[in-house]
Amino acid sequence: MIEVKELSKRYGGTSAVDGLSFSVGPGRVTGFLGPNGAGKTTTMRVLLGLDAPTSGEALVDGLRYARIRRPMLRVGALLDAGALHGGRSAFDHLLCLARTNGIGARRVAEVLEQVGLAGVARKRAGGFSLGMKQRLGIAAALLGDPGVLLFDEPVNGLDPDGVRWIRELMRSLAAEGRTVLLSSHLMSEMELTADRLVVIGRGRLICDTTVRDLAARFDRGVLVRSPRAAELAEVLTGAGAAVAPDPSGGLAVTGVDVSVIGDLAARHALPIHEATPRSASLEEAYMELTAGSVEHRAHGSAR
Amino acid sequence: MTGVLGAEWAKIRSVRSSRYGLLAAVAVVLLAALVAWNGARIWDGLPPGERGSLSGAGPMELVAPLLQLGAGVFGVLVVTSEYATGTIRSSLVAVPRRWPVLAAKAAVVAAVSLAAGLVVLAASFAAVRTFIGDRPLPGPTGPPGEEVPVLAATALTVVAAALFGLGSGAVLRSTAGAVAAVAVLLFVLPPFTFLLPEPWGGRMAAVLPSGLAVRIAGAVPDPVLSPPAALAVLAAYAAVPLGAAAVMITRRDA
Ligand SMILES: Nc1ncnc2c1ncn2[C@@H]1O[C@H](COP(=O)(O)OP(=O)(O)OP(=O)(O)O)[C@@H](O)[C@H]1O
Ligand SMILES: [Mg+2]
Numbered sequence: 001m002i003e004v005k006e007l008s009k010r011y012g013g014t015s016a017v018d019g020l021s022f023s024v025g026p027g028r029v030t031g032f033l034g035p036n037g038a039g040k041t042t043t044m045r046v047l048l049g050l051d052a053p054t055s056g057e058a059l060v061d062g063l064r065y066a067r068i069r070r071p072m073l074r075v076g077a078l079l080d081a082g083a084l085h086g087g088r089s090a091f092d093h094l095l096c097l098a099r100t101n102g103i104g105a106r107r108v109a110e111v112l113e114q115v116g117l118a119g120v121a122r123k124r125a126g127g128f129s130l131g132m133k134q135r136l137g138i139a140a141a142l143l144g145d146p147g148v149l150l151f152d153e154p155v156n157g158l159d160p161d162g163v164r165w166i167r168e169l170m171r172s173l174a175a176e177g178r179t180v181l182l183s184s185h186l187m188s189e190m191e192l193t194a195d196r197l198v199v200i201g202r203g204r205l206i207c208d209t210t211v212r213d214l215a216a217r218f219d220r221g222v223l224v225r226s227p228r229a230a231e232l233a234e235v236l237t238g239a240g241a242a243v244a245p246d247p248s249g250g251l252a253v254t255g256v257d258v259s260v261i262g263d264l265a266a267r268h269a270l271p272i273h274e275a276t277p278r279s280a281s282l283e284e285a286y287m288e289l290t291a292g293s294v295e296h297r298a299h300g301s302a303r
Numbered sequence: 304m305t306g307v308l309g310a311e312w313a314k315i316r317s318v319r320s321s322r323y324g325l326l327a328a329v330a331v332v333l334l335a336a337l338v339a340w341n342g343a344r345i346w347d348g349l350p351p352g353e354r355g356s357l358s359g360a361g362p363m364e365l366v367a368p369l370l371q372l373g374a375g376v377f378g379v380l381v382v383t384s385e386y387a388t389g390t391i392r393s394s395l396v397a398v399p400r401r402w403p404v405l406a407a408k409a410a411v412v413a414a415v416s417l418a419a420g421l422v423v424l425a426a427s428f429a430a431v432r433t434f435i436g437d438r439p440l441p442g443p444t445g446p447p448g449e450e451v452p453v454l455a456a457t458a459l460t461v462v463a464a465a466l467f468g469l470g471s472g473a474v475l476r477s478t479a480g481a482v483a484a485v486a487v488l489l490f491v492l493p494p495f496t497f498l499l500p501e502p503w504g505g506r507m508a509a510v511l512p513s514g515l516a517v518r519i520a521g522a523v524p525d526p527v528l529s530p531p532a533a534l535a536v537l538a539a540y541a542a543v544p545l546g547a548a549a550v551m552i553t554r555r556d557a
Contacts, residue, residue, distance in 0.1 A: 045556075045557075048396045048399075049395075049396070049399040050392055050395060050396065050556065050557040051556040051557070052556060065399055066399040066400065067399075068399065071396070071397065071399055072397055077396060079392060079393075079396075080389055080392070082389065083388060083389030083390050083392060083393060084388060084389075084390065085314075085318060085384065085385075085388050085390055086388070087318045087319050087320065088314075088317050088318055089317065092313065092317035095313055095317075096310045096313050096314050096317070097310070097393055097394075097397050099306050099307075099309045099310035099313060100306050100307050100310045100394070100397040100398050100404075101306065101397055102306050140393065
């Protein structure tokens with residue numbers, strides 16, 4: 001269980017997080033989305049006690065992180081997979097962390113096995129590929145078998161196999177009843193992995209919703225074309241749909257599924273030339289939500 | 304706390320640069336031996352009338368500053384390497400009270416530098432005495448009862464240099480900055496004492512690390528610094544930057 005309450009964090013003049021509140025419950029994957037500079041990493045750093053909040057608080061299982069004894073047994077985190085001493089082996093890297101929380105070498109070997117790095121456990125981490133470093137970072141998060149997991153952009157730079165592996169791992173961790181918060185700036189990835197979405201922009205909450213609700217909210221109905229549009233409109237309205245003329249010429253139908261429209265048309269022997277569901281993709285929904293809060297937008301090159 | 308200590312020890316043991324440090328320690332012993340051997344060879348080659356003109360710094364005066372520098376840089380790297388690689392964040396996330404991380408680093412750095420300092424000093428001492436024999440050359444030629452306290456005090460200055468490096472590294476979070484602080488203390492400030500008017504030059508020379516070992520051992524009579532006072536000054540070299548680091552590591556964003 002993660003609770004962020006009225007959290008603000010300023011770095012000198014820049015406000016990284018600004019009055020942010022949300023909570024993340026156990027048993028599902030919560031996606032933490034926002035454009036570059038939205039404040040995702042900052043929120044996680046405050047949650048992990050690395051940065052002190054300017055105001056408000058961030059709690060894990062009702063506790064301030066700094067007050068947790070042996071925190072690795074409760075919270076696991078991946079912030080920056082590249083944060084490794086290149087000369088240390090994967091095993092030693094994990095062992096150094098494990099020891100601080102009284103975790104033994106056997107558990108280190110176990111998590112290395114779990115993330116598929118058992119074969120390179122004694123190799124210097126400096127020589128690892130980006131994907132291997134991400135796996136090592138995830139292994140570190142899993143060391144204490146914690147109930148709460150935070151991952152900051154774990155799929156960055158991974159190949160499709162790696163992306164799928166992380167997706168499945170996240171889902172299985174949540175299915176075991178853990179609280180999983182996963183940040184990303186890619187909705188396409190979240191769509192497949194997360195159940196809930198917390199979207200922020202410029203340090204503020206934009207929406208806190210489920211993937212399903214967000215998709216429904218951006219449902220734009222079905223575009224229907226028929227040579228007997230007037231009769232079809234009447235039939236559809238009778239079935240409870242809302243029908244409006246579409247600027248492109250056809251009918252914009254909302255409130256009924258495309259299959260219902262097809263069935264009704266067939267029953268009344270009305271020809272249909274086109275029936276296109278127009279729900280915006282989650283990606284578009286996300287772009288629309290965050291349009292006002294994108295920090296670094298590319299401008300035309302020649303000005 | 305034992306877990307944090309074990310972790311810090313494992314961190315040092317598990318990187319290759321620590322082994323290079325050991326090699327450097329062996330090199331210091333060999334260097335001292337070489338200088339002593341060379342001094343003895345020259346002395347033997349001179350006609351007896353000119354032998355008295357051989358003076359200057361003895362081999363052990365070379366060993367102490369090299370050891371202090373090596374230990375200081377070691378102390379710096381133990382903490383700044385974590386800032387440079389970013390691993391400090393995992394370390395502090397694992398131990399959110401933070402000060403135990405610094406305390407464990409200090410304990411491990413002190414133990415390692417004390418052990419290395421004692422071994423290198425004892426080995427250099429033995430080698431130098433073997434080569435000099437009973438020639439009246441500059442060097443540790445007195446009876447062991449006189450020499451051992453100086454060696455022990457020198458080992459303490461090595462520990463202090465290492466902890467000074469650790470504290471400076473934790474405050475500055477930069478390898479270059481903290482190594483520069485160590486170098487200024489060990490090599491830049493001592494020549495300045497010759498530029499200061501007396502009695503200030505002498506007083507400053509007394510309180511710099513280079514002059515503390517003999518004063519702690521009581522080997523030179525000194526009106527400014529009694530042995531306990533010299534020991535307190537040495538302790539301050541470690542305690543002040545470490546204290547500042549302890550305050551800052553708990554207050555600053557990581
Ligand atoms: N240590 C810092 N000092 C100053 N400004 C900072 C610091 N850390 C973050 N910021 C600023 O705070 C804002 C939020 O940054 P943050 O890293 O939390 O965003 P993010 O959502 O993780 O972005 P990204 O998707 O690019 O990783 C940015 O404007 C950033 O420049
Ligand atoms: Mg980020």
